[in-house]
Each structure stands twice: as C-alpha cells, then as structure tokens.
C-alpha cells in the first residue's frame with residue numbers, strides 16, 4: 001500500500017509524455033532550474049495541452065488530467081501553471097463539481113486519505129499509513145456541503161484533491177507536503193446510499209457526540225503526527241458543524257475555514273478594488289446578501305470588521321450596513337430567538353420580509369451578493385453584483401444577465417468563471433470571486449512563517465495584498481481582480497503580507513524574519529521545472 005500511494009503522489013512515470021523522460025531519469029535528476037526554452041516545439045507540456053484539447057467534454061479533460069497527475073506529477077503541475085486560466089475550470093469549479101457527483105463511476109484509485117468511522121480509535125495509525133511524513137497542508141472535508149451541490153459524502157474527495165492541487169500550482173506548496181483527507185461519517189444522500197458504485201460508508205451521517213468525538217480524535221491525531229505547524233483547512237462542511245469546529249480548534253490548532261474565511265477575504269478584496277471604480281468608501285455602501293450561511297455571514301463579518309477599522313466605529317454599528325436574506329426571508333430582530341447563532345449578529349430592526357425582491361425594495365442595497373447555493377435567483381439590477389455560488393449551475397445570475405439588465409453599468413464577479421460578455425459593442429470582463437485567489441497564498445504565508453495560529457488580521461492582510469495586485473490597466477477594463485494568469489506572483493504577495501502579519505502578531509516561529517518576504521516567498525515556491533541536458 002505504501003509504495004502504491006507513494007507512486008500515486010510523487011512518482012515519475014514510464015508513460016511520461018516527455019521526450020526527455022523516456023531515458024529513465026529518477027526524480028532528482030530532472031528537478032531543478034529550468035534551462036529549456038519554453039517556446040521550443042513539442043515540449044512535454046505543449047504536447048500534453050494539445051492532447052487535452054482533443055477532449056470536448058470537460059469531465060473527460062478532468063479524468064485525463066487526474067490520470068496525468070498520477071503518472072507524472074511534475075508534468076501535471078507544469079501544465080496547470082502554464083495554462084492556469086484554461087485548466088482551472090477543469091481541476092476546480094465547475095468541472096470538479098460534476099466529478100464529485102460522478103466520483104463513484106469515474107473512480108480509478110484513491111487520491112487522498114479516507115478516514116471512516118470504522119477507524120475510530122485508530123486514526124493516528126491511519127495517518128501513519130500515508131507515505132509522506134513532512135506534511136505542511138491538509139485540506140479536510142466530511143462531504144456534507146460540496147459546493148452548492150449538497151451532501152455528496154465520500155465523493156466530496158474531489159474537493160480536497162482539487163484544492164490541494166491549487167495549493168501547489170497557484171501557491172507553491174510542494175505536492176508531497178499536501179494531504180487531502182475525507183472524513184467518512186456516512187451520508188444522508190439517499191441516491192448515494194442506493195448507488196452500487198458509492199465508495200463510502202452506506203449509513204446515515206453520525207451526528208452529535210459521536211461526530212464530535214470522532215472529529216476530536218482526528219484533530220488530536222493530526223497534531224500528534226505532524227506537530228502544531230501543520231495547516232488544516234476545513235472545506236465544505238455543512239454550516240451546523242463548520243462554525244463550531246472553527247471556534248473549537250481555532251485556539252488550539254493552525255486552522256481556517258476556507259468557505260467562511262477564505263471567501264470573506266477574496267470578496268472583501270473585490271469590494272475594496274471596486275471602490276476605485278465606484279468611488280466612496282465601504283461605509284458608503286449598503287450590502288444585501290442572498291444566503292446567510294458560511295460564505296454569507298463570513299463575508300459580512302469581514303466587511304464589518306474592515307469598515308470598523310477604517311471608521312473607528314464599533315463593529316456592532318458597522319454590521320448595521322449589512323443585511324442578509326436566508327431561506328425564510330430577511331434576517332430581522334423578531335426572528336432572533338429562532339436563528340442559528342451565526343445569524344444573530346445580523347438580526348437588525350426591521351419588519352419581516354419573506355423574499356429577496358421585497359428585501360431589495362426595502363433595503364435599497366448598493367451591492368448584492370449571492371451566497372445561497374441556489375441558481376438563477378437574482379432578477380434585479382444593482383451597481384455591484386456578486387453571484388458567488390458554485391458550480392456555474394448554482395450561480396445566482398450569469399454574467400450576461402448582470403451586464404444586460406444594467407445596460408453595462410454593473411460591476412460583476414462570480415464564484416465560477418464566465419466568459420467575457422459583449423454588450424453594445426463593449427467587452428466586459430467578469431471577475432472570478434473565488435477563494436482560490438486567497439487560500440494558496442494565505443496557506444503558503446502561514447507555512448513559510450511557521451505560523452501557529454490564524455488570526456482575522458491575516459485574512460485582512462491577504463485581502464489587502466490581493467487588491468494591491470489590481471493595476472490601473474485592470475481598472476480601465478472594469479476588472480476588480482487581477483488576471484489568474486499572474487496567480488503565482490499574486491500568491492507570493494499574499495503570502496508575504498500574511499507572513500508579515502504573523503510576525504507582527506508574534507505568531508510566527510520561523511526566525512529570524514526574512515527581510516524581504518516577497519522574495520523569500522518566491523524563493524520557497526515549488527516549481528515543476530525540467531532540466532535541459534543540452
């Protein structure tokens with residue numbers, strides 16, 4: 001098993017598409033500085049990307065890429081880095097969503113570690129079965145809220161695998177230092193429970209004490225096995241567990257929740273950048289969210305925090321500029337007693353309203369943000385529209401709708417990518433407000449500084465660094481996020497800002513502090529280069 005897993009994540013392939021690799025060089029002799037000319041014909045990556053383009057169906061491209069990752073990890077990353085805008089929608093949203101839905105039927109080999117309830121009492125042993133010891137980043141899910149697709153149980157493994165491939169390609173973390181984990185406590189998805197190809201435990205989800213005891217054993221075992229500097233990213237947990245896990249382990253482990261915190265950081269960055277186009281300050285805006293779960297309340301809180309920092313007004317006051325709608329309507333004070341705890345800070349004084357349209361009429365927001373996981377729910381024009389739900393099928397509106405409804409006045413961003421839109425002879429470039437801009441750089445900054453805890457100020461630092469990468473040239477094109485093609489440079493800046501904050505807060509253990517953190521981050525990044533022997 002051990003050698004199998006090793007081959008799976010780190011091995012060099014005899015089926016390598018590279019003309020050079022067929023000479024049988026080991027891992028070491030081809031790693032290192034890239035002296036080959038990138039524009040020479042028939043490099044392994046140009047051959048591979050051309051062969052990938054032969055597939056018309058995105059899921060087939062996904063499967064081909066996953067096979068390539070297994071056969072030749074370096075080539076996979078070279079390809080992804082060199083073609084990030086083209087391949088991100090394949091290894092990540094939206095295609096990864098379809099892959100998770102069909103995971104059982106496209107399953108070839110385990111790509112990460114599954115820890116099931118059956119391993120209760122033995123989680124440390126299970127972790128020790130993973131062949132790599134020097135783990136720096138773990139992305140873990142229990143599969144209960146995969147994108148906006150609901151409970152996909154063990155099939156959610158596509159998400160930690162996809163997120164970690166971005167940690168490497170976009171953020172520069174070594175692939176061998178990444179560990180995707182799916183906690184299998186069952187699923188409440190009846191379709192999967194009745195599916196002969198379902199790969200997980202065929203039982204209803206464990207809940208309450210059984211669930212929390214199991215998660216506690218996992219968190220304890222991770223720290224025991226990898227030490228306190230291993231970063232644990234919680235991903236796509238349902239909100240009834242996500243907030244509690246974050247609160248519980250945020251003070252004892254190096255953890256963050258990507259859906260609550262990473263998303264908040266990327267959206268705040270987009271808002272700050274959009275002020276350059278709209279004018280004014282955050283405090284001049286009124287925000288309305290459709291969806292009051294992890295993403296919605298996470299973003300709302302970071303906006304309120306930033307407004308409070310800018311204006312020196314207490315956060316309890318700045319929250320009043322932000323309104324949220326959930327499946328029952330506007331969150332207002334008369335509902336307070338029945339609300340989940342994470343919604344309560346948003347229960348402002350107002351008469352009850354049971355739908356988005358009436359809430360828009362009453363609140364008159366200047367920014368409308370969709371975090372409901374429900375597609376096609378926006379029908380109203382606004383100057384600033386973010387349709388964040390993933391995958392594309394769940395987006396609250398399309399880019400084309402946003403631009404045509406507002407006759408080109410809207411600044412628009414979405415969680416999954418949309419193509420540029422032409423309207424009245426003008427080309428509009430929709431932004432991708434996805435936490436993929438943030439978590440690779442944020443995580444890398446934590447790793448290179450040896451941070452031991454995540455602090456809200458680090459999320460603000462990440463957000464500020466991302467907004468700082470939007471240039472006048474981008475603003476002139478109406479863009480509020482920099483091009484993903486520059487993501488490694490962007491990630492280095494995010495990592496440096498996060499690391500700087502970790503040092504400032506006394507949470508960094510890697511001493512002495514490097515003088516130039518951007519240069520340091522760049523120098524630490526994994527780069528999947530081939531060496532030329534000519």
Ligand SMILES: NC(=O)C1=CN([C@@H]2O[C@H](COP(=O)(O)OP(=O)(O)OC[C@H]3O[C@@H](n4cnc5c(N)ncnc54)[C@H](OP(=O)(O)O)[C@@H]3O)[C@@H](O)[C@H]2O)C=CC1
Nearest residue numbers: 147148291292293294295326327372373389390415434435
């Ligand atoms: N772009 C990005 O980077 C990210 C995007 N997302 C996306 O955001 C979406 C939501 O994720 P998350 O916040 O974690 O999910 P949650 O389940 O935590 O929250 C969903 C929220 O939407 C509300 N809701 C559901 N249906 C409706 C409806 N018809 N009308 C109004 N509100 C509704 C729910 O209401 P109630 O509470 O009453 O059930 C809940 O408040 C997903 O699609 C996810 O993919 C998430 C993270 C990052």
Ligand SMILES: CC(=O)C(=O)O
Nearest residue numbers: 147236259390434435
């Ligand atoms: C992007 C992401 O994390 C989500 O949709 O859940």
Ligand SMILES: [Mg+2]
Nearest residue numbers: 235236258259
């Ligand atoms: Mg997520």
